[in-house]
Amino acid sequence: MVKFCEMDSKALRKYREELLKRYEDFKGQKLKYDMSRGKPCPEQLDLSIDMLDITDYKGLDGTDCRNYGGLDGIPEAKQLFAELLGAEKDEVIVGGNSSINMIYDTIARAMSFGVAGSEAPWGRLPKIKFLCPSPGYDRHFAICELFGIEMIVVDMKSAGPDIDAIERLAGEDEAVKGILCVPKYSNPDGITYSEEIVDRLAGMKTKAKDFRIFWDNAYAVHHLFGKGDSLKNILKACKEAGNEDRVFVYTSTSKISFPGAGIAAMAASKSNISRIKEQLSIQMIGPDKMNQLRHVRYFKNLKNIEEHMKKHADIMQPKFLAALDILSAELGGREIAWWNKPNGGYFISINTLDGCAKKVVAMAAAAGVVMTPAGATFPYGKDPRDRNIRIAPTFPSLDELKEAIEIFCICVQIESINKLLLEK
């Protein structure tokens, strides 16, 4: 393919005519495709439907899961998540249906009461800062913004966030209290942090004694291709480095069973967990144990979950492959866009030429293709180079997806040409 920058204005204009014709054709069809959120498709949800067949709700230890109690989850659910997260059973709290709610709650409690080792509630300090590997997860950034936590952008590199920058920032500024990250199949780049990065995060010197890593391991078993990436166990790494209280780990079955009715869990050191349980006992009586029992009876252990995830991959793989094929066919070699080929997770992250992302997303929306708003992958919704776009290819059907990606690629090309013509 010819690079756009090597085409003259006339050729670019002519090619833009073709693209605009294709665009108008699609627009005339009044399509409505949603690639905005990492949302499983209905066929993926059908995979777990048999877990609802359970007819008795007595837990292994005799607990009537229908009644009150069980603040930190039923023992068999704690065991399952301990296996999934590489934690001890008493380092785990199994909660309700939302890991983002667990993260929010942990941060809210830190703001109101501090964490173990805090000299004051974070909300009482003049300034709190979090390190935010970017592009990253918009919901993480929104929580920080709501609580007035200043976000510092840390660049994502090929093996994870810029660890030199993290060590420097956390090492020199006491106001830097945390880092929020998706360490495996990162949202949106699909990058899994290297062993070195995990070790350095676990071991680095931090100016704040109560520095915390919020480790949102949302895609722990969500491989797309082959056996997938593996992520070093940060709980163990922190223990070995003598910083066992440093990390809060989160995960959920939202993209294993049901996004709206899965179960979420967190893991941390025993002293972290014991402090959280004390506060949690005042916040609630207990999570939905019936739903926990449904999940444990159905999945039983990590091996079964991994088998189950292959069925998800069977549904998702063709969509990712189709999307990547179309991206290559339409944009490959043009030097106007660069994207990753993730081994797992839910996203394809694409960088356009600088200054094009917002326009591309708006143009795609006008043709009925809804994408995550441009900028959403950066703190405060501000992508400094206005180039990153997150594609979530899982929810549409394969046929819908192909059209949606084609429309998207047309928009990328048109806006790239517009930019290049202006610069000529």
Add this chain to the structure above:
Amino acid sequence: MVKFCEMDSKALRKYREELLKRYEDFKGQKLKYDMSRGKPCPEQLDLSIDMLDITDYKGLDGTDCRNYGGLDGIPEAKQLFAELLGAEKDEVIVGGNSSINMIYDTIARAMSFGVAGSEAPWGRLPKIKFLCPSPGYDRHFAICELFGIEMIVVDMKSAGPDIDAIERLAGEDEAVKGILCVPKYSNPDGITYSEEIVDRLAGMKTKAKDFRIFWDNAYAVHHLFGKGDSLKNILKACKEAGNEDRVFVYTSTSKISFPGAGIAAMAASKSNISRIKEQLSIQMIGPDKMNQLRHVRYFKNLKNIEEHMKKHADIMQPKFLAALDILSAELGGREIAWWNKPNGGYFISINTLDGCAKKVVAMAAAAGVVMTPAGATFPYGKDPRDRNIRIAPTFPSLDELKEAIEIFCICVQIESINKLLLEK
């Protein structure tokens, strides 16, 4: 029955011998009965088990309840709770399994961000005070204590809390930001607030512009005898008084369907709800809509819920009657204890002679009968007269309950005699 205070020391000592013998007999049986929490018994939980038979999870508007979304609940669940709470559909948020968590969250948000009309987050002010009708619900008090909210005891009277005191305290002190109450079949007294009290709470002048009533209507349909009490609609009363933002109303199906896996809801003015939804959208993606759909498909409307509650009453009534009978037989006319006969709710509240409650609860515990800790029904766990004990008669079987109440009555009599002898 002869009043204890009219018996001479010798007669009291002799009678105490008999009581101690009965006590030691029970103690020798190594019983284990729990009357500590308002917890439905297994037969009550069986009443709702058919709701789990649902096989499709498509909502009325086509929503796939298995997937993400639906921040404020599915429309049909909002409709059901609107009917239950006497609210408009868009004044309702349907949440997860815990109303106490919704109350906690509302208070936590008020502390971090303020409520509509606040000049500052409550947590940034030098002092926040809540009015606490007492005896009251220990979980309410625990939330206040966790957030450092100063609790002011307001006495419960026969028709609700001392409204003169409330008007005075809320009217003169800007730091008084709220009142936390269970207005129907109050925990533990079983009192339903009169129309006058509801109207005066809704209409009173408050020094704080952002004063809030936290209206924990936990026992809205939980009648024990006959058609039960009725409670004036405080949402309407606040609207009529021009104070529509003043109240947050909460309820749940915890004691209608499953304590551990029911659904909770709140209602408030449209401006309160819209503010909460904005913050909630950052806290979570949505509640468990599958469980909401189970509930709505099963109960359909308020009339069916009311029919269903009669089945609960059929199970609970004999327990309350048996407990009340034994209290009368053992303690009636002795002038050492006074208790209510509630029309609904989950508790019998008993007042002993001053200074006896802690000793009675400890003595009952030593014979295997676990009660709510004495003092728990007051802020900071401190009952100024050490006399109030909450009996929760629902969880034990009828036979267990009869023994447990008998043991309890023996302890009340022994400790009363101990006190009277010391005073003679």
